[in-house]
Amino acid sequence: MKLYLYNTMTRSVDEFVPLEDDRVGLYACGPTVYNYAHIGNLRSYIFEDTLRRTIAYAGYGVSHVMNVTDVGHLTDDQDDGEDKMIKSSREMGKSVWEIAEFYTDSFFHDTDRLHILRPHVTCRATEHIDDMIALIARLEEKGHTYTAGGNVYFAIDTFPTYGQLAQLKLDDLHAGARIEVDEHKRNPKDFVLWFTKSKFENQVMLWDSPWGRGYPGWHIECSAMSMKYLGEQFDIHCGGIDHIAVHHTNEIAQSEAATGKQWVRWWCHSEFLLDETGKMSKSKGEFLTLDYLVSRGFDPMDYRYFCLGAHYRSQLRFTFEALEHARNSRRALFSRILELRKQAGDSQGSTEGAGRWLDEFREHASQDLNMPRCLSALWGLVKDASIDPACRLAAACEMDQVFGFYLEQLNPEKAEEIPFEMMELIREREEARKAKDYSRADEIRAILLANGIEIKDTPSGTSWRKLM
RNA sequence: GGCGCCGUACCCAAGUGGUAAGGGAGAGGUCUGCAAAACCUUUAUGCACCGGUUCGAAUCCGGUCGGCGCCUCCA
Numbered sequence: 001m002k003l004y005l006y007n008t009m010t011r012s013v014d015e016f017v018p019l020e021d022d023r024v025g026l027y028a029c030g031p032t033v034y035n036y037a038h039i040g041n042l043r044s045y046i047f048e049d050t051l052r053r054t055i056a057y058a059g060y061g062v063s064h065v066m067n068v069t070d071v072g073h074l075t076d077d078q079d080d081g082e083d084k085m086i087k088s089s090r091e092m093g094k095s096v097w098e099i100a101e102f103y104t105d106s107f108f109h110d111t112d113r114l115h116i117l118r119p120h121v122t123c124r125a126t127e128h129i130d131d132m133i134a135l136i137a138r139l140e141e142k143g144h145t146y147t148a149g150g151n152v153y154f155a156i157d158t159f160p161t162y163g164q165l166a167q168l169k170l171d172d173l174h175a176g177a178r179i180e181v182d183e184h185k186r187n188p189k190d191f192v193l194w195f196t197k198s199k200f201e202n203q204v205m206l207w208d209s210p211w212g213r214g215y216p217g218w219h220i221e222c223s224a225m226s227m228k229y230l231g232e233q234f235d236i237h238c239g240g241i242d243h244i245a246v247h248h249t250n251e252i253a254q255s256e257a258a259t260g261k262q263w264v265r266w267w268c269h270s271e272f273l274l275d276e277t278g279k280m281s282k283s284k285g286e287f288l289t290l291d292y293l294v295s296r297g298f299d300p301m302d303y304r305y306f307c308l309g310a311h312y313r314s315q316l317r318f319t320f321e322a323l324e325h326a327r328n329s330r331r332a333l334f335s336r337i338l339e340l341r342k343q344a345g346d347s348q349g350s351t352e353g354a355g356r357w358l359d360e361f362r363e364h365a366s367q368d369l370n371m372p373r374c375l376s377a378l379w380g381l382v383k384d385a386s387i388d389p390a391c392r393l394a395a396a397c398e399m400d401q402v403f404g405f406y407l408e409q410l411n412p413e414k415a416e417e418i419p420f421e422m423m424e425l426i427r428e429r430e431e432a433r434k435a436k437d438y439s440r441a442d443e444i445r446a447i448l449l450a451n452g453i454e455i456k457d458t459p460s461g462t463s464w465r466k467l468m
Numbered sequence: 469g470g471c472g473c474c475g476u477a478c479c480c481a482a483g484u485g486g487u488a489a490g491g492g493a494g495a496g497g498u499c500u501g502c503a504a505a506a507c508c509u510u511u512a513u514g515c516a517c518c519g520g521u522u523c524g525a526a527u528c529c530g531g532u533c534g535g536c537g538c539c540u541c542c543a
Contacts, residue, residue: 011472029543031543032541032542037543038543040542040543041542041543042543043543044543045543047543048543084541166471166472166538166539167470167471167472168470168471168539169470169471218541239543240542240543241472241473241537241538241543242537242538242539242541242542242543243538243542243543244471244472244538244539245471245538245539246538246539246540246541247541247542269543270543271473271537271543272536272537272538272543273543274536274537280543305491306480309480309481309482309490309491310480310481310482311481311482313473314473314474314481314482315473315474315536315537316480316481317480317536319479319480321479321480321492322479322480322481322492324492325479325480325491325492325493326480326491326492327492328491328492328493329480329490329491329492332491332492332505333491335505336506339505339506364482364489370482370483371482372481372482372483372489372490372491373482373483373489373490375482375490375491376482376489376490376491377489377490378490379489379490379491380489380490383507385507433501436501438501438502441501441502442501442502442503445502445503445504449504454504454505455503455504456503456504456505457500457501457502457503457504458500458505459500465505
């Protein structure tokens with residue numbers, strides 16, 4: 001299966017050809033673990049997961065590497081902002097290391113529930129300080145750095161193609177329009193590789209370096225760690241669209257300045273999730289978490305389905321109404337799958353006969369991950385009565401390799417496992433129906449429904465199903 | 469000021485030159501004690517607006533109006 005992916009560098013959808021024939025190196029910018037991930041963050045990881053699954057579905061092996069930024073970042077682009085890790089530490093009365101561990105665990109708890117596959121390598125910034133120092137030293141040797149005011153800076157003037165990814169026109173940039181420019185910078189777009197001056201009273205994350213005791217700049221970790229695990233050149237680097245202008249632009253500069261060759265071949269960026277007021281942002285203070293959605297009665301798969309309903313390069317506005325629609329669809333889909341399983345019985349289905357739908361699915365998956373169209377193909381398949389149920393089921397499970405709903409794990413028995421009291425109510429309703437006391441029967445049906453149990457009366461008796 | 473994106477039915481959302489996917493919600497029908505589920509039927513001569521290019525445009529070009537994101541940490 002040929003894959004076509006949008007590449008931010010070329011600004012077009014191009015045929016994807018990996019460096020090696022059968023293995024794809026994929027680097028994803030991971031979380032900064034000073035707070036919970038919000039659902040906007042999680043949308044990005046769902047996109048990356050879809051990308052990874054699609055690459056695997058297309059027949060490639062994938063090496064998926066993700067960083068965890070557990071070293072403090074400042075709240076702005078100078079060294080007089082507040083370190084977010086320290087801020088969080090102070091507010092929660094825990095050490096920065098405990099904060100990092102707590103939110104890292106929380107992050108993976110969320111991604112697990114969303115069926116986001118864990119990266120093959122998860123690398124923590126604090127465990128790779130030596131690699132970062134080595135990279136900075138390499139840049140220093142090649143004359144790309146200077147020291148001023150105690151900090152080591154990257155000089156963008158030494159990297160002629162600076163800003164290519166973001167199509168920045170350096171002359172037109174009004175740097176400092178919104179913030180004051182660091183007086184030590186030779187060029188306003190220069191950025192810090194290593195800090196030695198800490199103004200924070202509780203800065204405990206400090207390491208020795210050739211430039212003094214301090215801590216790394218914000219961009220160097222991704223360069224150092226991606227090259228360590230994927231090589232000096234690799235296939236895909238992905239992240240949120242906000243990273244294009246600064247983070248990834250700077251990563252490219254420092255990486256390619258150090259190695260003298262192209263670093264990343266494909267840049268894939270996902271668009272933002274918006275809320276009613278606009279972009280969802282951690283710094284606004286209030287934001288939606290997966291836990292909150294769950295507390296409102298949603299299943300993590302509802303959110304996954306919601307995200308898959310829109311293209312990853314489109315802004316998507318989150319509303320609870322839209323999430324409810326996604327939940328309805330997802331439930332309907334899951335119950336159809338369970339129904340197919342029942343009909344299929346023990347017969348092992350082959351996907352032959354579902355070729356039309358699988359072709360459609362593959363075509364849209366390969367065209368820059370058009371998940372809305374893929375979902376459309378899944379629905380077409382599932383509803384196609386001309387195809388044998390076992391075959392439909394097998395084909396749906398094949399598509400699910402990309403969707404990640406884990407349809408195969410849907411368990412009819414589990415759907416029918418209900419508490420004893422509910423069981424009693426069902427029995428009582430049966431008796432009421434026999435006695436033609438329909439008002440009581442309807443009343444019980446309403447109670448059951450309120451408890452997430454759906455009743456279905458058939459000629460052969462009453463069956464029930466948990467709304468999952 | 470620079471860069472980029474969007475405006476498609478009641479809602480969400482694909483489609484980017486060949487005559488509007490899919491889902492949700494609603495309506496009618498079969499079934500049912502009534503429902504639910506399932507199935508069938510149904511809901512945009514039109515894709516913000518105005519021009520232009522073309523045999524043909526939601527799709528390309530120009531303009532207008534409206535909305536959003538990035539350029540500070542941020543997915």
